[in-house]
Amino acid sequence: MTTPHKQSVPSLRMRMGWLHAWIGFIAGLLLVCIFVTGTMSVFDTELTHWMQPETPYAQPGIPSAEALDKAAAAVTAQEGKKNRIFLSLPSDRDPLLHVTYMDHDVFKSETFHPQTGQNVPLRETVGGLFFFSFHYTLYMGRMFGVIFVQVLAVGMLATLGSGVIIHLKALLPNLVAFRPQSSSPRPWIDAHVIAAVLFLPFMFMIAYTGVLIHANRFFPNTAIERPNRGGPGRNGHHQMPSLPPLAPLLTDAAETFGADRLGFIQFSPKTVTVVRADNTKIGISRDHIDYDRVTGERIELVSKNSPAARTSQFLSGLHMARWAPVPMRWFYFISGCAGYVMFATGLVMFLIKRRRTATQKNSLPMEIAEGLALGTVLGMPLACAGVLWMNRLLPAGLPTRVTIEGSTLFVLWGALTVHALGRAFGRKVMKGWIEQSSLLSLLLCLLPVLDLATRWKWIAGQDQTVYAAVDLTAVVLGLIALRLSVVLKRKTGATASLSGPSFSKEIVS
Amino acid sequence: MTMLTASLLLNLVLWSLALGCHARLQSGWQRRRNWSPSRLVQQLMQAGRAILPVLGLILSTLLAGSAGVIGWVASASVGGVLVALTDAWRAPPKAKSRQPSRRLSAQEGAI
Numbered sequence: 001m002t003t004p005h006k007q008s009v010p011s012l013r014m015r016m017g018w019l020h021a022w023i024g025f026i027a028g029l030l031l032v033c034i035f036v037t038g039t040m041s042v043f044d045t046e047l048t049h050w051m052q053p054e055t056p057y058a059q060p061g062i063p064s065a066e067a068l069d070k071a072a073a074a075v076t077a078q079e080g081k082k083n084r085i086f087l088s089l090p091s092d093r094d095p096l097l098h099v100t101y102m103d104h105d106v107f108k109s110e111t112f113h114p115q116t117g118q119n120v121p122l123r124e125t126v127g128g129l130f131f132f133s134f135h136y137t138l139y140m141g142r143m144f145g146v147i148f149v150q151v152l153a154v155g156m157l158a159t160l161g162s163g164v165i166i167h168l169k170a171l172l173p174n175l176v177a178f179r180p181q182s183s184s185p186r187p188w189i190d191a192h193v194i195a196a197v198l199f200l201p202f203m204f205m206i207a208y209t210g211v212l213i214h215a216n217r218f219f220p221n222t223a224i225e226r227p228n229r230g231g232p233g234r235n236g237h238h239q240m241p242s243l244p245p246l247a248p249l250l251t252d253a254a255e256t257f258g259a260d261r262l263g264f265i266q267f268s269p270k271t272v273t274v275v276r277a278d279n280t281k282i283g284i285s286r287d288h289i290d291y292d293r294v295t296g297e298r299i300e301l302v303s304k305n306s307p308a309a310r311t312s313q314f315l316s317g318l319h320m321a322r323w324a325p326v327p328m329r330w331f332y333f334i335s336g337c338a339g340y341v342m343f344a345t346g347l348v349m350f351l352i353k354r355r356r357t358a359t360q361k362n363s364l365p366m367e368i369a370e371g372l373a374l375g376t377v378l379g380m381p382l383a384c385a386g387v388l389w390m391n392r393l394l395p396a397g398l399p400t401r402v403t404i405e406g407s408t409l410f411v412l413w414g415a416l417t418v419h420a421l422g423r424a425f426g427r428k429v430m431k432g433w434i435e436q437s438s439l440l441s442l443l444l445c446l447l448p449v450l451d452l453a454t455r456w457k458w459i460a461g462q463d464q465t466v467y468a469a470v471d472l473t474a475v476v477l478g479l480i481a482l483r484l485s486v487v488l489k490r491k492t493g494a495t496a497s498l499s500g501p502s503f504s505k506e507i508v509s
Numbered sequence: 510m511t512m513l514t515a516s517l518l519l520n521l522v523l524w525s526l527a528l529g530c531h532a533r534l535q536s537g538w539q540r541r542r543n544w545s546p547s548r549l550v551q552q553l554m555q556a557g558r559a560i561l562p563v564l565g566l567i568l569s570t571l572l573a574g575s576a577g578v579i580g581w582v583a584s585a586s587v588g589g590v591l592v593a594l595t596d597a598w599r600a601p602p603k604a605k606s607r608q609p610s611r612r613l614s615a616q617e618g619a620i
């Protein structure tokens with residue numbers, strides 16, 4: 001007598017595999033872009049510095065009274081017509097004095113030398129803050145965009161959790177095993193596992209803190225009410241009293257916070273507020289001292305020290321890394337690159353697997369997926385490099401240069417995605433990968449040439465550290481892209497005799 | 510050089526050594542390199558794999574406090590990448606191509 005064949009129940013690992021693959025692919029297409037721009041945002045101030053090649057050398061420290069008077073005059077001139085104005089104080093990362101204000105949702109600033117007080121004419125640019133804004137809003141608005149990015153971060157947490165279950169058995173033995181010489185897909189899996197497992201603490205931390213930073217967007221009723229800083233005057237509907245001398249205020253604040261720990265100054269009709277710098281401790285505490293706007297007398301020191309506030313400050317600080325000195329920032333940068341590698345290799349493996357098991361050779365969803373994967377994995381870094389190129393190629397005095405720089409990212413990204421889709425529909429997606437990786441390597445490797453060619457006028461009186469770091473990083477990343485294009489070319493050449501130049505056949509060689 | 514920078518560099522070295530020991534203790538690694546360590550060497554590597562990171566954690570906490578602990582975690586990841594890339598660079602020539610292993614198929618299948 002035969003027993004009836006039991007219907008096989010999928011194991012937890014198989015179920016998690018499905019979740020990992022599909023959530024990972026759908027969320028991963030955008031998380032790649034979020035990781036690229038987030039990684040760049042680690043050095044947002046330095047990128048802004050690079051994008052303003054006129055920036056002169058200045059010693060960081062408390063600005064002179066003369067410089068503060070000139071900055072105060074600029075603040076007064078802007079008050080009454082602008083919404084938010086603040087005065088960024090010099091720091092190690094940015095030694096200049098900036099009066100920054102919002103002009104039609106775009107940050108603009110006037111810059112002063114912190115010692116001489118001279119106005120420093122810098123070109124307008126989207127700067128590193130552009131990548132930072134894209135990172136957490138995708139430029140879809142500060143409410144919807146932030147919520148959307150948070151949903152993607154929750155997707156990332158689900159992908160990470162399911163990924164740990166899938167790879168649990170091979171987690172420890174394969175911790176540092178990378179075998180690029182093995183036959184595909186082993187190198188892809190190795191790169192994926194190394195990037196994900198070695199950086200797992202970072203990945204969990206960055207996704208978890210990313211969700212919690214704006215948790216009040218999910219639960220709007222829990223949003224903390226902002227303190228009343230003067231009501232309607234902030235919108236410029238009534239006369240602001242004149243500012244007191246700022247130098248004594250900074251001297252007083254320096255006694256409380258420390259001379260090198262002053263962040264920025266905010267202004268309201270009743271108060272002038274000196275805020276502690278974010279680089280003083282891990283948590284972004286935003287401790288501040290309020291001064292009377294008319295007399296300049298200290299009103300109070302405001303510091304949120306409740307356990308909930310301190311936890312929130314710590315998590316925000318951990319995510320944004322504003323506390324981190326330069327070496328630690330590089331570790332954040334490398335970890336961000338690992339996040340990009342993890343998602344990029346994950347997308348590629350997803351496509352290889354689907355292409356292998358596809359019932360039809362040419363299915364439209366498959367071709368769209370291949371095009372979109374290429375358009376994001378290589379298209380987004382290319383578009384970011386394009387912004388840097390556009391920044392230096394546009395005339396410095398062009399009035400619309402901020403708009404053009406910002407639009408470059410989206411236009412280029414769109415064009416590259418169309419190119420990728422075209423290659424996918426033409427069943428030549430591998431050619432698309434080779435073309436885009438070659439273009440990326442070209443743009444990145446030639447960035448130092450562009451930098452020197454467009455900065456030679458000011459190069460004599462400048463600190464070269466930031467420029468050299470950006471240029472060298474671009475070259476290293478460009479060489480990695482070049483290596484990718486060479487390897488892909490070689491693999492494509494080796495399988496040229498195979499019929500049907502699909503993604504999987506080309507890459508599985 | 511700040512204490513945090515010093516602890517980062519120190520941890521990078523300690524983690525690289527520990528993860529290097531970990532890689533060499535794997536049977537797959539030993540088979541690929543055709544290397545069989547003596548019992549004493551194996552015991553030393555096992556001890557190194559466990560002790561070096563703990564030593565790094567203690568030192569970084571003493572040197573840089575909570576920031577040092579974050580640096581300790583971060584340097585583990587970067588140290589691991591360094592070990593993986595170094596091993597890949599110094600890998601022996603590719604063996605004759607064969608069918609993917611069962612483990613590979615299972616891993617890939619799950620994805």
